[in-house]
Amino acid sequence: MLYLQLLVNGLQTGALYALIAAGFSLIFGMTRIFHAAHGATFTIAGFVFYEFYSVLQWGLVSSILASCVAAGLFGVLLNRWVYVIIQRHEGSFFTVFAASFGAAIVVQNVVAIVFGKGLVTVTTSLSRSVEILPDLYVSPMALIAVLAALLCFAVLHYLFTHTNMGVALRALGENPGLIDVYGLNPRQLGKYAFLIGSVLVVPAAILTAATSGLNPAMGHHVMMISIAATIVGGVGSLRGAAMAGLLFGLAENISLAFVDPQWSEAVTFVILFLFIIFRPGGFYGRAITS
Amino acid sequence: MRSHEPAQKVLLEIRSLSKHFGGLQAIADVNLDLPSGVITTLVGPNGAGKTTIFNLVTGHLSASSGTIHWLGESLAGQAPWRIARKGIARTFQDLRLFSHMTVEENVQTVMERSSWLWQRKTPEMAAKLEQVLQETGLIHKRDQRAVDLAYAERKFLSLARIMASDSFLWLLDEPASGLDPRSFDRFVELLKTYAQRGVTICIIEHNLDIVIRLSDTVAFLDQGRILAQGTSDEILKDPHLAAIYFGDR
Amino acid sequence: MLAYLQNIAVLFAINAILAMALNFIMGYAGIFSLAQAVFFGIGAYTAGYIALNVSDSLLLSMATAMGISAVLSMALALPALRVRGEYFVAASLGLQMIGVTIFSEWKSVTGGLGGLVGVPPPVIFGYTLTSTGEFLALATVILLAILSITALLVRGSFGRSLMALRDSESAAQAYGKNVNTVKTLSVAVSAALASLGGVIYAFYMSFVNVEVFTLEMSILLMAMVIIGGTGTLLGPVVGAAIVMALPAALTYLPFIPPGELGTIQQIIYGSAMVLLMMFRPGGLVGGRSKGKTA
Numbered sequence: 068m069l070y071l072q073l074l075v076n077g078l079q080t081g082a083l084y085a086l087i088a089a090g091f092s093l094i095f096g097m098t099r100i101f102h103a104a105h106g107a108t109f110t111i112a113g114f115v116f117y118e119f120y121s122v123l124q125w126g127l128v129s130s131i132l133a134s135c136v137a138a139g140l141f142g143v144l145l146n147r148w149v150y151v152i153i154q155r156h157e158g159s160f161f162t163v164f165a166a167s168f169g170a171a172i173v174v175q176n177v178v179a180i181v182f183g184k185g186l187v188t189v190t191t192s193l194s195r196s197v198e199i200l201p202d203l204y205v206s207p208m209a210l211i212a213v214l215a216a217l218l219c220f221a222v223l224h225y226l227f228t229h230t231n232m233g234v235a236l237r238a239l240g241e242n243p244g245l246i247d248v249y250g251l252n253p254r255q256l257g258k259y260a261f262l263i264g265s266v267l268v269v270p271a272a273i274l275t276a277a278t279s280g281l282n283p284a285m286g287h288h289v290m291m292i293s294i295a296a297t298i299v300g301g302v303g304s305l306r307g308a309a310m311a312g313l314l315f316g317l318a319e320n321i322s323l324a325f326v327d328p329q330w331s332e333a334v335t336f337v338i339l340f341l342f343i344i345f346r347p348g349g350f351y352g353r354a355i356t357s
Numbered sequence: 358m359r360s361h362e363p364a365q366k367v368l369l370e371i372r373s374l375s376k377h378f379g380g381l382q383a384i385a386d387v388n389l390d391l392p393s394g395v396i397t398t399l400v401g402p403n404g405a406g407k408t409t410i411f412n413l414v415t416g417h418l419s420a421s422s423g424t425i426h427w428l429g430e431s432l433a434g435q436a437p438w439r440i441a442r443k444g445i446a447r448t449f450q451d452l453r454l455f456s457h458m459t460v461e462e463n464v465q466t467v468m469e470r471s472s473w474l475w476q477r478k479t480p481e482m483a484a485k486l487e488q489v490l491q492e493t494g495l496i497h498k499r500d501q502r503a504v505d506l507a508y509a510e511r512k513f514l515s516l517a518r519i520m521a522s523d524s525f526l527w528l529l530d531e532p533a534s535g536l537d538p539r540s541f542d543r544f545v546e547l548l549k550t551y552a553q554r555g556v557t558i559c560i561i562e563h564n565l566d567i568v569i570r571l572s573d574t575v576a577f578l579d580q581g582r583i584l585a586q587g588t589s590d591e592i593l594k595d596p597h598l599a600a601i602y603f604g605d606r
Numbered sequence: 607m608l609a610y611l612q613n614i615a616v617l618f619a620i621n622a623i624l625a626m627a628l629n630f631i632m633g634y635a636g637i638f639s640l641a642q643a644v645f646f647g648i649g650a651y652t653a654g655y656i657a658l659n660v661s662d663s664l665l666l667s668m669a670t671a672m673g674i675s676a677v678l679s680m681a682l683a684l685p686a687l688r689v690r691g692e693y694f695v696a697a698s699l700g701l702q703m704i705g706v707t708i709f710s711e712w713k714s715v716t717g718g719l720g721g722l723v724g725v726p727p728p729v730i731f732g733y734t735l736t737s738t739g740e741f742l743a744l745a746t747v748i749l750l751a752i753l754s755i756t757a758l759l760v761r762g763s764f765g766r767s768l769m770a771l772r773d774s775e776s777a778a779q780a781y782g783k784n785v786n787t788v789k790t791l792s793v794a795v796s797a798a799l800a801s802l803g804g805v806i807y808a809f810y811m812s813f814v815n816v817e818v819f820t821l822e823m824s825i826l827l828m829a830m831v832i833i834g835g836t837g838t839l840l841g842p843v844v845g846a847a848i849v850m851a852l853p854a855a856l857t858y859l860p861f862i863p864p865g866e867l868g869t870i871q872q873i874i875y876g877s878a879m880v881l882l883m884m885f886r887p888g889g890l891v892g893g894r895s896k897g898k899t900a
Contacts, residue, residue: 101692101695149880149883149884152884153883153884153887159636159887160636160691160692161632161636161638161836162883162887163883164638164695165828165832165879165882165883166879166880166883166884168825168828168876168879169829169832169875169876169877169878169879169880169883170876170880171876172825172829172872172873172875172876172879173872173873173876173877173880175872176869176870176872176873176876177873179869180866180869287821291699291703294692294695294696294699295696295700298692298693298696302692327711329707329710329711330707330711332703332707333703333704333707335700336699336700336701336703336704337700337704339696339697339700340685340697340700343685343686343693343696343697344685347685347688347693415780416779417776417779417780436779436784437776437779437780438778438779438780438782438783438784438785439784441779441780441781441782442782446780446781447780449776449777449780453774453776453777453780454773454774454777455769455770455773455774455777455778456773456774457769457772457773458766458769458770458773462766462769465763465766466763466766466767466769466770466781466783467781467782469763469766469767470763470782471764471767471778471782471783471784471785471787471788472784472787472788472791473763473764474759474762474764474791474795475758475759475762475763475764476762476763518781522781522782
């Protein structure tokens with residue numbers, strides 16, 4: 068039964084990781100910007116939801132919307148006010164990465180000042196676990212997590228195959244030079260990439276707020292999962308990143324049956340190393356050599 | 358135009374070379390010989406695959422099929438730096454100078470082995486450095502960063518790098534494009550000098566002046582295939598090829 | 607007062623050593639590593655372990671620490687550098703996380719969460735180093751040595767190879783540069799130099815604890831390098847000074863509640879990183895030098 072429990076937990080975590088990773092992969096794949104502040108987007112989304120739902124008591128839908136707006140705004144504005152400016156005069160990988168990192172640090176600490184450094188949770192009856200089988204505890208959250216992830220990916224799929232903007236985004240990921248054909252420019256598409264990629268973390272942030280809780284430093288972990296999943300999934304492949312996210316969620320939980328909890332994070336990175344050594348292209352990508 | 362020499366030893370031998378990228382056939386069934394001391398020019402419309410051939414020879418791309426032999430040895434699957442150390446050097450259409458390094462550093466680093474943590478500057482290296490800077494007219498700009506040079510100076514620096522390398526096959530990708538007449542003359546003379554010193558040169562050029570003044574052999578490419586090979590007279594006077602080159606098929 | 611200043615000076619020198627070592631790969635080779643704190647830790651734990659169990663020879667500790675760091679970093683670099691730079695960042699992040707876990711769990715060697723306590727003072731050429739002043743002298747000597755080594759390497763043929771591959775990897779390859787070897791060598795040098803900082807730290811504190819070898823420290827070091835200016839010799843030293851001076855300077859500002867000092871400090875250097883990258887990517891020392899390409 069232990070394995071089954073860990074599996075269920077792993078699915079729940081994995082679904083959330085899949086969303087986060089897909090968001091990062093979308094941004095990175097489409098704009099080639101190493102958006103190290105993706106973890107900060109997650110932190111903002113989570114805390115904004117907490118503020119509106121638990122503190123201001125605004126009601127579920129409004130709180131979710133507020134969270135989406137906050138996350139989307141952060142991503143888009145960071146791109147517009149920082150990344151674009153940097154890219155205008157130089158924009159090497161390093162400069163953008165460093166700026167992104169700096170932004171993440173600022174966000175983490177501002178959140179710490181406003182909300183304190185400790186753990187913050189959103190209490191809801193939905194996070195209470197129910198023993199559905201002997202020794203098997205599942206909360207409705209697990210189901211919601213998986214459903215939310217599936218729904219988001221379905222919407223994403225629709226966007227990418229049936230809307231102009233979505234198709235253009237995919238083309239941008241393949242070959243930025245072809246983009247003029249669609250009459251949109253890379254800058255505009257970049258904006259959409261950041262918008263969608265950032266909003267994708269919202270369900271994950273909200274669900275995390277309701278289950279394990281939020282703290283300002285959690286952006287680090289989010290960023291790590293995002294980067295690792297994007298690589299293991301294959302750069303440029305959203306599906307790959309999502310699957311890798313799921314894999315990491317499962318691995319992180321199932322490994323608890325074999326090793327102490329301190330090592331579960333290490334498990335993620337052992338997987339990452341193995342992929343870098345043996346299959347740098349990841350699940351779906353081609354290994355990009357300079 | 359230079360007179361024909363008797364048959365020279367073939368240094369680079371390309372046979373049935375093909376390269377495709379997914380559905381796109383960039384090069385198809387190319388055969389080319391580059392003999393010692395001969396200047397060959399590759400001409401053809403844009404996108405014909407000329408730079409791709411260079412990339413395949415230097416190892417920046419790997420062939421889909423076919424062989425490339427240098428001095429009898431196959432170059433298949435070798436890393437670019439290894440191929441470079443065998444005596445093949447190239448320039449890039451977009452130059453790719455070491456922007457933040459000075460002129461002198463750009464030239465000097467070509468002469469140094471990368472795998473060592475430190476190397477002494479030998480008298481031979483110093484002499485060669487001076488010679489190269491002198492011949493390209495860059496000697497007064499030696500401390501300027503590559504990114505701060507004028508256009509013509511950058512083109513000459515690109516040539517200077519290849520001159521400083523120990524190579525005897527030069528693959529030059531549109532080396533003289535956009536040069537003003539005086540610089541252009543200097544450039545052509547420099548190439549002639551090195552060809553006379555025994556360097557084998559293969560040039561991709563659109564500038565017909567270079568083709569006429571320098572080439573021993575011209576190969577015409579279109580859509581990944583070599584349509585014709587011969588002297589510049591033969592190729593340039595062929596109306597069929599001219600039609601392809603200038604766009605009416 | 608003197609002891610206080612000397613203490614700060616030693617810690618500053620150690621940070622400057624770590625920052626310079628990181629700058630070697632970040633500034634000159636364009637390789638970004640988030641694992642610098644791990645090599646700092648390896649240096650410290652190696653020195654601590656050797657001093658407690660084998661010998662208190664300073665030179666032995668230094669040599670062993672440098673050797674282990676160099677080898678480990680090459681194990682990291684060889685696979686990761688074959689592919690793109692982003693992969694190395696990810697791999698280094700992974701190494702950083704696993705490193706901390708190993709430091710915390712490998713009790714027999716690292717003392718686990720408790721760390722190594724009571725590290726004996728180091729001995730060099732028969733002379734035992736005990737006072738803060740002596741450690742300051744040691745740290746300064748090593749700092750200057752590293753400065754000289756870095757200068758020599760960077761201004762010599764290796765530096766040119768590094769900068770060539772940073773400016774245009776494809777051109778560097780076309781002119782015979784074995785890119786993988788260059789990158790791997792530079793990572794090894796960087797790791798070895800960083801471990802020296804760890805050796806000094808272990809002997810100075812007589813105590814090695816995992817808390818300073820975390821991701822936070824790696825990020826702090828990266829901030830020092832970025833703020834001071836990459837690709838310059840003195841940039842990291844300046845960066846180290848500024849980042850270290852920040853908390854002290856902040857204590858003089860009356861309106862900041864003491865509990866929030868660390869947070870405010872991080873906000874300042876985070877913002878500094880963002881603003882610098884936007885307007886002065888060369889850092890404070892380097893200026894606008896990160897310009898266009900030729």
